[in-house]
Amino acid sequence: MWRRVASLSSALESDLMQAATCGAGAWQRAFSSTQVEVEGFERKSHPFVAFVLGGPGSGKGTQCMKIVETFGFTHLSAGDLLRKEIASNSENGSMILDTIKEGKIVPSEVTVRLIQAAMEAGRNDRFLIDGFPRSEENRAAYERVIGAEPDMVLFFDCPENEMVKRVLSRNEGRVDDNMDTVKKRLRVFSELNLPVIEHYSIKGKLRKIDGTGSADEIFERVRSAVFAALREREER
Numbered sequence: 122m123w124r125r126v127a128s129l130s131s132a133l134e135s136d137l138m139q140a141a142t143c144g145a146g147a148w149q150r151a152f153s154s155t156q157v158e159v160e161g162f163e164r165k166s167h168p169f170v171a172f173v174l175g176g177p178g179s180g181k182g183t184q185c186m187k188i189v190e191t192f193g194f195t196h197l198s199a200g201d202l203l204r205k206e207i208a209s210n211s212e213n214g215s216m217i218l219d220t221i222k223e224g225k226i227v228p229s230e231v232t233v234r235l236i237q238a239a240m241e242a243g244r245n246d247r248f249l250i251d252g253f254p255r256s257e258e259n260r261a262a263y264e265r266v267i268g269a270e271p272d273m274v275l276f277f278d279c280p281e282n283e284m285v286k287r288v289l290s291r292n293e294g295r296v297d298d299n300m301d302t303v304k305k306r307l308r309v310f311s312e313l314n315l316p317v318i319e320h321y322s323i324k325g326k327l328r329k330i331d332g333t334g335s336a337d338e339i340f341e342r343v344r345s346a347v348f349a350a351l352r353e354r355e356e357r
């Protein structure tokens with residue numbers, strides 16, 4: 122995103138701090154004023170990408186909305202992209218619907234293609250990719266197609282009973298928000314998603330967030346983690 126210039130770091134730090142505490146408007150102003158005033162700062166060619174992981178109902182979508190408001194990311198939910206494919210009667214629609222009803226994972230090439238198209242259309246240099254990768258196969262397909270690893274991985278750690286309670290009271294009319302499918306999704310989460318989380322933990326990219334408490338309490342933890350990761354990227 123930006124190249125590091127040592128003499129600017131304290132000015133930038135106060136801009137970043139102001140942005141993190143004042144919301145998206147200030148964040149964007151802080152960055153755009155830095156961008157025009159500071160010679161030697163250039164946009165890096167690849168965007169800042171954060172994967173957002175956690176079991177069903179762990180709060181990924183809720184926290185992504187707050188990250189967007191505060192830090193100006195573009196939010197891409199893999200589940201939403203797949204549901205849009207179903208709604209648009211695309212050739213893969215019925216296969217995707219059957220897979221989601223069963224709580225299973227849609228073939229990676231379908232999901233990665235949707236994510237790639239959304240990133241290209243997104244015209245931003247910060248993306249949240251929510252609910253992806255959900256398996257090692259998802260992860261490998263993304264790295265192959267996009268040719269990059271994420272800058273950070275947020276993981277919402279939440280007890281199963283709390284996740285089940287939240288999913289069953291979500292009330293968005295989703296075909297997979299029922300007890301039978303939730304049990305299958307939790308099994309898929311442990312078997313396929315947890316190894317991906319472990320992979321990023323070993324790589325030092327994982328930011329594990331306690332997903333219990335109110336949405337605002339959780340966001341206080343998220344805000345610090347995102348802020349730190351943006352700073353790290355800045356300093357690279």
Ligand SMILES: Nc1ncnc2c1ncn2[C@@H]1O[C@H](COP(=O)(O)OP(=O)(O)O)[C@@H](O)[C@H]1O
Nearest residue numbers: 177178179180181182183287290291334335336
């Ligand atoms: N901290 C929280 N406490 C209680 N309910 C929550 C909390 N965060 C989210 N919810 C609610 O739980 C449900 C699942 O949250 P959501 O953000 O959709 O999770 P995910 O995307 O991980 O499945 C939604 O109805 C949401 O409003």
Ligand SMILES: Nc1ccn([C@H]2C[C@H](O)[C@@H](COP(=O)(O)OP(=O)(O)O)O2)c(=O)n1
Nearest residue numbers: 176177178199200201225226227252253255
């Ligand atoms: N990478 C992904 C993401 C979602 N899916 C499918 C399978 C998931 O159970 C559903 C719903 O995903 P979504 O992220 O919207 O679900 P939650 O927000 O975790 O409740 O979509 C997938 O096959 N591959």
Ligand SMILES: [Mg+2]
Nearest residue numbers: 181182200252
């Ligand atoms: Mg979600």
